[in-house]
Amino acid sequence: MRAWRHSGSRWPAVAADAGLVAVAAADLWFNHLPVEAWWDHVVLAVGVLALMLRRRHPLAVFAATLPMPLLMGQSAASLIALFTVACATRNRWLLTGCALVYALFSITTWWGDGSLRFDSSWLVWGAYALAPAGAAVFLGQLVQTKRELSRRLEEISEVREHEQALAAQKVLAQERAHLAREMHDVVSHQVSLIAVRAGALQVSTREPIAQDAADTIQTLAARTLDELRHMVGVLRAGGGGEVGLAPQPTLAGLGELVRGAGVEAELHTGPLPDLSPPVQRAIYRTVQEALTNARKHAPGAAVRVRVAEEDGAVLAEVMNTPPTRAVVPLPSAKHGLIGLEQRAELLRGTFEAAPTADGGWRVALRVPSN
Template identity: 55%
Template sequence: MSRERTWWRRVPAPVVDLALVLAAAADVLVNFEEEAPLGLALAALGCAALAFRRRFPLAVFVLTLPLALMQDVALATLVALFTLAERSRNRRLLAGCAVLAAAVGTVPWPLLGPAELGRITTAIYAAYNLATAAAPVLMGQLVRAQRKSVRQLAEIQEAREHERALYAQAVLARERAQLAREMHDVVSHQVSLIAVQAGALQVATQDPDAEQAARTIRTLSVTTLDELRTMVRLLRASGGRDTELTPQPTLADLRRLVESSGIPAELTGQLPATVSTPAQRAVYRTVQEALTNVRKHAPGATARVELRQEGERIGVTVTNTPATRPALPLPGSQLGLVGLGERAEILNGSLEAGPTPDGGYRVRLRLPFDPA
């Protein structure tokens, strides 16, 4: 069926129209009994008019009505009715044309007068002609509905493709945001540590060569952090909320993180092992960001990391003492605490950050306890 329909659609419209004109002419030659010049002229006009049925369907139907008057079943009239029904949405017009074609076909030719045919025969002819005229109208409406359905299906398919494209863009945006956060949390963490250690070596060493090497390392680290900040902002420009990537840091990695932070830090308390993976990751990133900020902005300070569970909520607090010496001028992306706040919001938690009365700083994360 699909191949036949495809083949039919490939036939040029002028070829189809010419074939219909020839078929109507053959129908007239076989079944037409009128020999008057006027009747032959009207029949020829009706057949030839089919060539213009696509542009003027109603006018062509009117021109084919004499054929319905002069022969029992006129192919030209049926084709004109089909074309009109295929191209018109006016059902009243179609019903009127079908009734008109049936009425014209019922009138006897030559005009003998109604009494000579009889009422019963006339009624039978009228019903037969009405059914014959209704068939092409219904078929034309069916073809029109089928074409409309094909167009609607094509529009739906196009809308689905567009929706899939938008979904792919949204997924890409979330991945870009996640990548930006990972770059800030992991790469920035390591490069900042390199810069801090290089700065400390530059101040402490007495060897001019070592001091120059430390200065070069610190300069390169600062430049790298600046470039990383630009990359993170570009990635976040089209990003959304983050998606989970593997492998995930867990609570078991916290002690190693604290011990390798490069500052005097203490880890106290504990959390249940059944804490969900997203919550474990949020705790880990909070501690990592807080300790990184202590190294960058509070040289010589000590830190305390407290894990705790309070009923249906868990949390972590990172508190540091005031700095004991001036901080080195390291660049900051200003996105660390913003990212932590976004993580907490996604998990229906809260993040608080601010100075302490003694001049230190405190970062506190609270999350609902959602066992994995």
């Protein structure tokens, strides 16, 4: 009921008004004094039906219900109208005047002969008449205060949420700036040193294998520096301005990726349908991560990359043989594989990474082709 009442629909208000009209009609049916003139019945009926307009014209509806106390004494319709006026205004003089007028009319009976007659104990009855009128006024003021407090609380909650969002953005901006400084001062410096030393090794050595390895290291280091510069720019922007995004990888770049992987790798691709950019990025990143892991954990191994369509899905498979040289222990948190698995789940696909029977390793991504 509470959710229905606060849903923004007009039906809760219409249902409430219809219920109040029913209450006023029942009060009129059981408690009105006997009247003979037909217009008295019309006045009473108009007073009850006027409650349907109490939200738009509260004061006019109260005035329309005032003849009812003259004809029947205490009137539920007039008290409901007085309550509505109290919900709509804080003018104390107006509310006091409405309560007094209602009390006066409720202790004054109007008979069909056109004369007004006061009861002998009208002062006592006046006190009794003021009690329900005062209750209606105080209840209406209480409801109005509750509504205002609710609006204030909503405003305070919105302001607090806005302040929390600003604080979170400030902390995030500080963290991004810190990461940008660390990447620029530490990682970029070390990668630059690797590129310089690789270039020096390429010039100083005469062995073709060493020259080829030095060229691969220098190429990868230069590419890594470009990506680091872009990432530093994005982090320093902090989301506050437009930053040119680097071109996203596609399947067209797989050949260059495999050739520059620094390992003995072969690429086999079959006929492929038109794939969406997210699927192409997922395949590219899977192959990239698998080649990186093969270079780190299986030195000297041969790598076979296969991308093809099978049974309505696209399969990207990277398999490497066992290492032929001693493995140099390198730090790894396996975040790359976790990220690939999450990519596969977002694309409604599957991801596998497990050792093979001959001691190698297999990484496979299978995603729907449409």
